[in-house]
Amino acid sequence: MNAMLQGRGQGDIDDEARAGDGGPPPLVADGLLKVYEGRHVLDRLTLTLAPGTVLGLIGRNGAGKSTLIRALLGLIQPDAGEARVWGRSALALDDASKARLGYVPQQPEALAWLKVGDMLDFVGRFYPRWDHDFVNTTLERWQLPRNRLLAKLSPGERQRVAIVRALAMRPELLVLDEPAAALDPVARRDLLREIATRAGEFGTTVLFSTHIVSDLERVASHVAFMHEGRVLLHSELDGLKERHMRLHVPRHAADQLVGRVPGEVARRQHPYGGISVVLVREEGAPWPSLVHAPGVQRESLSLEDLFVEVAG
Numbered sequence: 001m002n003a004m005l006q007g008r009g010q011g012d013i014d015d016e017a018r019a020g021d022g023g024p025p026p027l028v029a030d031g032l033l034k035v036y037e038g039r040h041v042l043d044r045l046t047l048t049l050a051p052g053t054v055l056g057l058i059g060r061n062g063a064g065k066s067t068l069i070r071a072l073l074g075l076i077q078p079d080a081g082e083a084r085v086w087g088r089s090a091l092a093l094d095d096a097s098k099a100r101l102g103y104v105p106q107q108p109e110a111l112a113w114l115k116v117g118d119m120l121d122f123v124g125r126f127y128p129r130w131d132h133d134f135v136n137t138t139l140e141r142w143q144l145p146r147n148r149l150l151a152k153l154s155p156g157e158r159q160r161v162a163i164v165r166a167l168a169m170r171p172e173l174l175v176l177d178e179p180a181a182a183l184d185p186v187a188r189r190d191l192l193r194e195i196a197t198r199a200g201e202f203g204t205t206v207l208f209s210t211h212i213v214s215d216l217e218r219v220a221s222h223v224a225f226m227h228e229g230r231v232l233l234h235s236e237l238d239g240l241k242e243r244h245m246r247l248h249v250p251r252h253a254a255d256q257l258v259g260r261v262p263g264e265v266a267r268r269q270h271p272y273g274g275i276s277v278v279l280v281r282e283e284g285a286p287w288p289s290l291v292h293a294p295g296v297q298r299e300s301l302s303l304e305d306l307f308v309e310v311a312g
């Protein structure tokens, strides 16, 4: 079993430094606690999303991703801690801030009694930067007829409409809860491309949750691994793999280890004796001496391996 090592702080990024000088960060979770039926679904979670970041939030089913997103946007009230959007309490967002924020929930339900086109026309009136051309082009490309009732759409079609709606308002902050889950490959690729374009050309800040590691690798600038209500690792994607390594430590060397290895993030006991340990180091910092010990084998990790190690 994976020996999860808790208490490593909330990641390896200095949140203050990430916020930069351009005003308050778009999203901050400050010690969020949410308890459902005695379970700490958010366990005093702290996370900052810097402007222009595309953060992929990854975690197993039930890790708390949707709950975190809902708390960050003020859709649920935490039991302790605070969520802030551009420096304001998420629970008291003004209309001007809401107009800068696009959200695609995991299961979009809104205004189901309207037709696709009517809903988008209606919603568009509230957003000064509404992009009619984008709506028309994307509805056509994604084969979403304007005259279909939202209630009659498949889950994937409903999700596509929700994505069109969130992107058409040209948000400065875009939050998507598992947007690709119900999408076909064409829509998924379009969405990823759109996210990359928005971030690259317009500096849109994006938070999206996903289980699909390859999607994350394609568009995210940063990744946060969530497990049991905590962020276990929050890092820039570039260089993340180079800063992690799995070591296979034979029994004779493992028996001599006392306590944690510097930089240890996960440990597994091998059935035949010996252990494997996942290590992280700061950029440019040396690996601990164990890496060079006799009989110790090194292995580099894919992002998926790392996810399984950290959240497995």
Ligand SMILES: Nc1ncnc2c1ncn2[C@@H]1O[C@H](COP(=O)(O)OP(=O)(O)OP(=O)(O)O)[C@@H](O)[C@H]1O
Residues within 6 Å of the ligand: 036, 037, 041, 059, 060, 061, 062, 063, 064, 065, 066, 067, 068
């Ligand atoms: N309103 C609620 N009442 C009780 N329990 C809840 C409620 N909302 C969420 N939970 C529980 O909190 C845990 C986290 O749920 P959440 O939806 O945030 O996970 P997730 O990481 O988004 O999962 P998935 O990847 O499956 O969508 C789950 O065990 C869920 O059952």
